[in-house]
Amino acid sequence: MSDEEQKNMLETSKQNNMSYTHIEDLSNEIFYEIFEFIDYYDLYNAFSNLNNRFQNLFNYPYLSLSTNIEHTSASEVEKYYTQFITPNKHRIVSLYFNDRLYINNSQSSYIIDSSFNRLQSLNFNRVQHKQFLSLLPTLMSLPHLSSIIVHFNDNIVNLTEIYRLIFQLPFLNKLELLAKGYSLTMSLPLNELEQHSHIKHLIINHACSLTELINLLSYTPLLVHLTCMELCKQDQYIEKITSxxxxxxxxxTFHMCNVEFSNLEIFIQNIGKQLRVLCINTSQDIAYMNATRWEQLISMYIPNLRVLKFGYDEYHYQNIELASHHTLLNQFTSSFWINRGWFFQITVDIDYWPPIKVTYSISPNRPSWCHMYEETDNIKLTVDRLYFAASREYLVDKIFSFIxxxxxxxxxxxxxxxxxxxFIQLLSMLPNLNSLKIMSLSYFKLKCAVNQSCLMNNKIITLEFQSFIENIDLEKIQFFIDLCPHMKYLQVKCEHTFNIESILRYILLKNNTKFNFFCLWVPITNDIMIKQLQIMINHEKLLIQHYEIKRTTDxxxxxxxN
Incomplete structure (x- = not known):
């Protein structure tokens, strides 16, 4: 590119930047949409006395308002309620209460009644369950109430009455309920009546048994999304769920599933026909590690499943031995799993404090340019916190041998x-590696790194660095490039954009004949940035071969x- 062309490009860029759009140029309809995402109190302070136009916008009778009540004292709450809530009951669509003292029916000014005829969403944080119970009957009169989120801050013994009343709310679409208690129970009977809830999104942020969950679901036949914090282990065997x-x-989604796999199978067999997303974390029952049983369950009872996220945790304090279920884990890399885009991974957390945690997981593959070089029937290994005390070296060696x-x-x-x-020991024990990703270089010291000739025959062809902060990291990156003579793809993630030219210059000067595909992952890219890199490459003759440079958002x- 000639000097004249560069000058014209910069002049055009300056002219484009001289085109301004003022906030006053936006239409009223856009402001109404923006206001819906701003708290009512903040809107009032920002716009109520700004000018006539914004005063009229603010007073628009059909403007939907959201408000967050989180003041520190009862007097402040009462003042806020009197000045802002009561005069605007008919306009408020969302209310957020952030303290236990805000729900008190003995104070009539705090009552939520039928005057809130546009209220759609209620969020109660740190509320006592008795106060919430006293409010539930008044919510029956709200014609648009579709979402309730409630987090109880006291220990509860029984949730039966709370769920019974909530299921009677006529228009409720979403419910999220968080509760805590050492012996939390729900004694709702199985619903055999025609009357049912319209809830489609249910988030149960407390422990419950599979039997209790089944009874809850009998009240929500329209349910689309279910999330449960913990399914408790239960002794009784679930035979049939006919009703x-x-x-x-x-x-x-089951964040922790402690039921036996045989019980989960029966549950899935009865509700899984239309299931598209299944996320489960579990431990203890090794039957979950049987790939054949999973294949049969999915093929016969979850034919529409598209996303499977599964994790099984093991904890090792003293030793780790190869058990029979470990020998079958390679079955999770068969064509059944690969064709569905589900890939097997082992994650080892080698922390400085026992135990060592090993997680076996299945998750959807995330597309990436570098995956064109990877094998499909693979197992991905993640090692977290590669740091250990000398007293645990024997256990770490056993883990590496197991891996x-x-x-x-x-x-x-x-x-x-x-x-x-x-790290070097681990690499030498994994001869099939074709991809290496390093999350951080901060603690890596070059003076400790002596090139290991025993590793020079490795098969690594993709190399990724997830955190580049300082220019000194370039020497560390170069060490790993030299360690991988068969590499074809390099990716570096940068925290900032100001040093991308120096990174690209360094990499190309030293390595343009070693590999031919480089990715810079930066906070944001633009066309001007690409042009500047092209100018640098051409002017400094960093590449004499034909090259192609592209960008995405980041x-x-x-x-x-090559």
Whole structure:
């Protein structure tokens, strides 16, 4: 590019930047939409006395208002309620209460009644369950109330009455309920009546048994999304769920599932036909690690499943031995899983305090340019916090030996304190690696890193760095590039954009014949940035071969002939 062309490009950029749009140029309709995302109190302070136009906008009778009541004293709450809530009951669509003292029916000014005829969403944080119970009957008269989020701050023994009354709310579409208690129970009977709730999104942020969950679901036949914090272990065996009629459920998440796999199978067999998303974390019952049983369950009873996120946790204090269920884990890499885009991963958390946690998981694959170089029938390994006390070295060695029995092709390392010797040891035990991702270089010391000739025959072809902060990291990156003679793809994630030219210059000067695909992951990219990089590459002759440079929102891709 000639000097004249560069000058014209910069002049055009300056002219484009001289075109301004003022906030006053926006239409009233746009302001109404913006106001819906701002708290009423903030709107009042910002716009009520600004000018006539904004005063009229603010007083528009059909403007939907949201408000957050989180003052520190009862007097402040009463003042806020009197000045802002009461005069605007007919305009408020969302109310957020952030303290236990705000719901008190003995004070008539705080009552939520039928005057809130546009109220759609109620959010109660840190409320006592008795106060919430006293409010529930008054909510029956609200014609548009579709969402309730309630977090109780006291210990509760029984949630039966709370759920019974909530299920009677005529227009409720979403419910999120958080409760705590050592012996929390729900004794709702199985619903055998025609009357039912219209809830479509249910979030149960408390522990419950599978039997209690089944009874709850009998009241919500229209349910679409279900999330449960914990399914408790129960002794009784679930034989049949003949009376449960739920036909729209497409998404289930169990953050901790402690029921036996055989019970979960029966549950899924009865509600899984339309299921598209299933997320489960569990431990203890090794039956969950049986890939064949999962394949049969999915093929026969969850034919529409598109997203599966599954995690099984093991904890090791003293030793780890290869058990029979470990030998079958490679079955999770068969064509059944690969064809559905579900990939198996092992995550090892080597913390400085026992136990060592090993998680076996299935998750959807995330598309990336570098995946064109990866094998499909692979197992990905993530090692968190590669740091250990000398007294635990024997256990760490046993973990590494255990890991090496699997066909690991992708390794992600997150090193809070880089145990370099152990890192090299781990690499030498994984001969099938074709992809290496390093989360941080902060603790890696070059003076400790001696190039290991025993690793020079590795098969690594993709190399990624998730955190580049200082220019000194370039030397560390170069060490790993030299460690991977077969590399084809390099990706570097930068915290800032000001140093991308120096990064690109350094990489190309030293490595343009070693690989031919480079990705810079930056906070944001634009066309001017691409032009400047092109000018630098051409002017400094960093690449004499034909090359192509592209960008997305936050990535710059550079590929050249090698």
């Amino acid at each position: 449960l009629k739920i036909f729209n459920l497409t998404s289930i 090496s029995t699997f066909h690991i092709t992708h390794l992600t390392i997150d090193c809070e304190k880089f145990a370099y010797i152990k 990535k710059i891709y550079l590929q050249w002939n």
